[in-house]
Amino acid sequence: MSCLILIGMMGAGKTTVGKELARRRRMRFADCDQAIVARTGVSIPTIFELEGEAGFRRRETQMIDELTREPDLVLATGGGVVVTPLNRELMRERGIVIYLDVPTQVLFERTRHDRNRPLLQVENPRQRIEELHRARDPLYRETAHIILAGGRGNPCNMVRQIEEALARYKADTCRP
Template sequence: MTCLILIGMMGAGKTTVGRELAKRRRMRFADCDHEIVARTGVTIPTIFEIEGEDGFRRREAQALDELTLESDLVLATGGGVVLDAGNRALLSQRGIVIYLNVPPQILWERTRHDRNRPLLRVENPRQRIEELHRVRDPLYREVADLVVDGGRGNPGAMVRQIEKALATLDKTSCEH
């Protein structure tokens, strides 16, 4: 079995869906952001404060490189992982990449009370989410093997959608 990698914006449900997907497929689950926190012993906002976004992105690239070497893993990435061309190459080479595509309005509803999101500590966080989505959506689609539209459904429904798409992907790859 391979590494299943979940990408998408903050608030798309990568961690929640990833945990459920891993449980159903009897795979290990890892969250790239949680891994960084465990390794550093500090929160992501603290890393941003001390090292800036560049420092955080270096740590993210290192964690992604190490985690994607594992098989039988469902990995939830940070929303900005696709900004780096090297990360996009790793994603494409080392697993099946699943983009959880959620509309900006729903992302805003899910994240507006979360104080643990450094990129939303701006005057107009809703506008910031829309800007981030506009920039990142083409990058997510560039590396995605599967695009799963989410939003109003529950995590279980997204997991079932992913499993159905994976089954189709498996059949397609077997035919060639």
Template sequence: MSCLILIGMMGAGKTTVGKELARRRGVRFADVDQEIIARTGVSIPTIFEIEGEAGFRKRESQALNDLTRESGIVIATGGGAVLDPGNRELMAGRGVVVYLNVPPQILWERTRTDRNRPLLQVENPRARIEELYRARDPLYREVADIVIDGGRGNPGTMVRQIEKVVQNLDKKFPCEP
């Protein structure tokens, strides 16, 4: 079974790019965070408040496992999905993994007013983004089949870059027209 899996930091554009990729390919799009919200009936910040990050990560792993069993799907993961070695192994084994690499400064600009990001509810969220980026970037690169540098560009440009590279990969994305 194969699928297209988008990874990267919060604010990298995984959902925006993922929706457009799925639309262009005529396949289903799924956002892991939205899947968790649908399953629990509560927001991500509420899950963090009640269960902590560990509880959220357990739910994230289960949702990712379920979604990656589908063929012909574009999946946007949460930014921290790569923290679990089992998630990295699962993604690498079940799909084509695309890392949307966006510089921390741009991530900060995109997320600074978003109160639905529990990991940024700290005294210095900008420093927190830089810290998370330094810790996660090597993990994203470890699992990625494709690295797309993003930031100021148009999401449509990123979609076209991904489609071009996916066509040239040995791993065949099964939803090609």
């Protein structure tokens, strides 16, 4: 089975939904950001502070390259993974990419108190989320094989939607 890759904005539920999806499909789960933290021994905000966003993105690409080579894996990515063209290419070629498209208001509600998100440590985080979503949404859509509206319901409901979409996707790609 191919790698299943969840993309979307920070706070879209990629990790929560990904863990449930992996459990239900008896696959391994990995979170790209958590894998970077485990490898470096420091937090994402620390990497941003020491190396800037460019340094973090280089590490992210290395991790995406490694993780997308693994079979039977559900991979939750960081929200900005799509800003790097090579990441988009690797994910699209090596897995089935699922975009969890969540309204910006829901994203703000989920992330507004989270101090581990360097890109939201600004005066107006709601505006920042809207700006990031405007910039990244076309890239998510370009990269995804499957696009699902998220933000409503519980993780089990989202997993059911993903499984239904995967069945439709596989049926469509198997047709001559």
